[in-house]
Amino acid sequence: MPVFLGIHDFGKPLTEAEIKDNWSRYQQSCKKHGAQAWKVYYNLEAGRSWCVTEAPSADVVNIAHNDENLPTKELIEVEKLK
Numbered sequence: 001m002p003v004f005l006g007i008h009d010f011g012k013p014l015t016e017a018e019i020k021d022n023w024s025r026y027q028q029s030c031k032k033h034g035a036q037a038w039k040v041y042y043n044l045e046a047g048r049s050w051c052v053t054e055a056p057s058a059d060v061v062n063i064a065h066n067d068e069n070l071p072t073k074e075l076i077e078v079e080k081l082k
Contacts, residue, residue: 001054003038004061007074010047019049022070026051029064037064052078 023040030037035055042049055061058075065072 001056002058002077003079004053004055004058005076005078006051006053006061006065006072007076008049008051008070009073010049012047014042014044014047014049016044019044022049022068023051025068026064026070029067030055032067033060033064035060035064 019040019042023037026040027037030053033055035053038052038054040049040051053061053064055064058077061075062072
């Protein structure tokens with residue numbers, strides 16, 4: 001199944017609590033749409049985060065994000081070095 005890197009820019013600094021809440025909501029949304037959220041990386045001061053998701057398509061990843069009002073600035077299909 002394809003893997004995607006979602007890039008988020010919230011435009012303001014974030015708290016760890018906000019990141020945890022966003023991640024939790026996104027994970028649940030992924031489950032509803034047949035995707036699996038693997039990891040999230042973030043920079044609180046920059047207000048940015050990067051998530052790694054396995055999903056059938058980019059459309060599924062976008063739907064899971066949009067359902068939780070977490071739009072991506074960019075979504076890139078990626079591969080893991082073997």
